[in-house]
Amino acid sequence: MKTFVRLIRRYVLAAVGIVLLLVFLGLGLLVFLGWQETTHLPQRTYASSEIADAMVETPAGLALGAAHTPEEWMDGYAWAMVLDDTGNIRWSYALPDALNHAYTTGEVAGFARWYLDDYPVFCWAEDYGLFVIGLARGSLWKYSIYTSPGYILSLAKTIPLGFGLLLLLAAICCFLLSWQGAKRLETVASGLDALAEGQTVQLPTEGFAGELAEKLNRTSAQLQTRNELLARRDDARTQWIAGVSHDVRTPLALILGWAEQLERDAVLPETARQKAGGIRTQSEKLRTLIEDLNLTSKLEYGTQPLRKQEFAVGPLFRELVAQFCESPQAESCEVSLQQTAAAEQAKLCVDRALLERLLENLLGNSIRHNSAPVEIEVQTDVAGNRFCLTVADNGTGYPPAVLAALQGTPQNEQTPHILGLHVVEQIAAAHGGRVAFGQNVPNGAKATVWLPCAEKKAPVAFGQNVVK
Known part of the structure; x- marks a missing residue:
């Protein structure tokens, strides 16, 4: 707007x-x-009034002033003459023969303001007579208003x-x-705001903005149709993933159970028990993959409910790390937990199950992608109003292709599988946080998660009397 x-x-x-x-x-x-x-x-050296004032009486009669030559005085003019009171010519300069005669009072009145025989003329009444000076024909247009x-x-x-x-x-x-x-x-503009919020727009199409309003109406209709198609497609995708996850979960549980029984059966040869252990390990990976796939689908389309509760950071992460250390995954790693005093006192408003899954995915990623046993260090800290969780190991680190995929590089057939780490990003984003993946120094992988701390509630004062 x-x-x-x-x-x-x-x-x-x-x-x-x-x-x-x-x-x-x-x-x-x-x-x-x-x-x-x-x-x-017409360009003239001297004004007609100056020339008229410069006329002098001499023993021989009237003459132009001695300050300049007649040619200099008359520069730009065609001719000049002086008439006496009876209309006779007393003096003239370059006067045409057709104009060299006496003039009656009517003739003087006729040319005094405009033209004399098509010559534009200017007249000045002086003591010695009427001074008349003319310009060339066609050089000036004169008209009285x-x-x-x-x-x-x-x-x-x-x-x-x-x-x-x-x-x-x-x-x-x-x-x-x-x-x-x-x-x-x-x-x-209101229609554009509504369209940006995903609402249906139907604007009046009259006025100079009618064409624009009509285009917005068509765009709104097209977007509505497209959104409906996308919603149906997303619903179908979510239902398909949920159905497949449900259908696979039952036979996968049976495979895990039988593999554990075979792995613990002392009657079987050692090689057979090792193969059963391998089946169990791969089945657990498959179960984790299915759970990640189902969870990422729900998080992406907003169907995963967030059951947030407020927890103290110190006890919560001690419990989560202890639970992971008791799981079979922790057999090939050593996990340590370091928490600052600020983190011990901090509060988080989170979905415990999702936060547990976030930590489990980060720890499990360090274990699965390192063949040798690794040391994993979990650190918690608070900076400002942000809680910081760091999970670092001393393994081989993230491959460049994995980091490129995490940074949003377009995927192709050679893009590595990062579903578990993508779930970590989604869980952090669902809680208003973010994740950064990088290499640990001097070696290994490092993931840092920032989450907003729970807002501190103002203490309630008791025992105060209010007088109105």
Whole structure:
């Protein structure tokens, strides 16, 4: 949901930013066009008012100021003349023949603001007469616009206000559209959250997010169908494993019983009793394998109930290690237990049967994968609020292929059998812990299990009187 909120916020800010950017670009375009227009205007060295003011009276008549030559004064202009009060020409410079005549009052009024014979002209009333100067034909467009002073003043007042209102209107439109989009996207986000939790999603498909909602609906339907198929397959797998385990358990018990009887029968030759012992050992491995297979299936699909109880670590592990030492598996190994003072006082909330199976699998793994008798050291400790169990031996250690499989390397036909160690990982994970497998130094295998300690209960105070 937070992702969609950030998305909407960015959308709103981007929309407002785009509006402001367009406004500034429009102003910049006006400034650019104005600057470009100045480059297209006729280039003149001196303004017409400067030239008019520079005219002087001489004994020979009017003349351009002596500060510059006539050519310098008239740079950029086509011609110039001065008319007296009667319309006659007193002075002229480069005046075309067609314009060299007296002018009536009406003619002066006609060209004073715009053109004289298509020449753009500027006029200045001076003491010596009317100064008229013309530009080249087609070099300038002149047109007069008439308006009232009140209208100009009202424009000066309303343009900034109107500009601000337009910006506000654009921002309101962006926020309204964003709000509507946010409501649609919130519905889609809720659907995504529900879909992530495995729920069925059926979203309304109207609005701009309708296509996305429709796709989510189809995805939800497909996932629901697939989940149902997976659930049926997992149920069938679990039931098949449980059925096979149950069917194999009875004949396997008979094989173990007969093998033990034959192994203890003193009438049989020694070689026959050894073979019976081998049958018993292999049958026990097969029984352990079947139990691991059944347990890992239940743990994987959550059908194994956790009967957690609170135990003191010290007595619990002394009892578990003692039980293992009394089993036939311990005949080919030497097991020692070391517990720190912190571990002795620690508490664990665990399923005792599963924890016993975890320890049994780790100890049994050290025995089965070492041909010679091994020394196994079990250590318990507490670090922070985590209980640490370490099982290390002095055997040959884990093969690299086993460590690679435990670290999640994709399995193939050459991947070694690690079902017992996988059960250890599952039991630890079911209790909120984890397992690390590695090599012991200087030699041997080492497995470390971390489990959360039981939460300490606050002491209850007795004998306190409460007065209200």
